[in-house]
Amino acid sequence: MFAGHIGAGMLIARAEPRMNVGGFIFAALLLDVVLWLLVLLGVESVSIPADFGHTHQPLFSFPYSHGLPAGLAWSGLAGCGVWLAGSRFGSAKRRAAALVAAAVFSHWLLDVLVHAPELPLLGSHSAKLGLGLWQNMPVALAVEASVVLVGLCAFLPGSALPRGRKLWLATLALLLLAFTVAGMTLAPAPPSGAAMAASSLLTIVVACALLGWLGQGSGR
Numbered sequence: 001m002f003a004g005h006i007g008a009g010m011l012i013a014r015a016e017p018r019m020n021v022g023g024f025i026f027a028a029l030l031l032d033v034v035l036w037l038l039v040l041l042g043v044e045s046v047s048i049p050a051d052f053g054h055t056h057q058p059l060f061s062f063p064y065s066h067g068l069p070a071g072l073a074w075s076g077l078a079g080c081g082v083w084l085a086g087s088r089f090g091s092a093k094r095r096a097a098a099l100v101a102a103a104v105f106s107h108w109l110l111d112v113l114v115h116a117p118e119l120p121l122l123g124s125h126s127a128k129l130g131l132g133l134w135q136n137m138p139v140a141l142a143v144e145a146s147v148v149l150v151g152l153c154a155f156l157p158g159s160a161l162p163r164g165r166k167l168w169l170a171t172l173a174l175l176l177l178a179f180t181v182a183g184m185t186l187a188p189a190p191p192s193g194a195a196m197a198a199s200s201l202l203t204i205v206v207a208c209a210l211l212g213w214l215g216q217g218s219g220r
């Protein structure tokens with residue numbers, strides 16, 4: 001899931017107009033940033049199964065980015081970071097920190113919905129969670145598209161952004177949704193897990209940079 005996390009970030013951004021929406025979107029994608037960095041470092045792994053062309057689902061071993069304790073820990077760390085650095089939020093910085101932590105953890109919840117049972121409840125050898133909605137890809141993509149649309153409809157009307165930036169932000173979010181749909185239906189198998197990690201990380205960084213740039217002015 002990629003665009004769905006962007007939708008969740010926009011939905012949560014509605015609650016804190018003093019912060020750039022791009023910050024919430026990055027928070028909602030943080031667990032994947034950690035995943036791809038750890039894959040490139042050889043700490044976690046992703047493998048491409050022989051039936052990838054049919055399922056479009058790699059196989060993950062990702063206890064330190066997507067385990068339940070890891071998800072909670074990364075959420076807590078991100079929240080603490082905002083709390084420590086968030087003097088501009090004044091008395092509301094505890095709330096801003098809680099919202100950022102919620103954005104980080106929303107990633108884990110959405111991933112549990114779509115992944116096969118592969119998100120560790122504790123460590124690598126513990127029970128794994130995952131409701132496997134990707135087994136029914138059209139439904140999974142419809143749910144993901146709905147999250148994006150709900151996020152856009154929640155964020156845009158109350159945002160202080162100029163109309164032009166709102167339009168570009170919506171266009172980019174919908175383009176990233178189309179990119180996600182293509183990736184989960186048409187894309188060929190990546191040559192390796194490392195190649196997938198590098199391209200995914202680059203995509204997240206570029207998308208968040210663009211969304212954050214467009215979101216300048218959403219933080220009042």
Ligand SMILES: [Zn+2]
Binds near residue numbers: 031032066107111
């Ligand atoms: Zn993820």
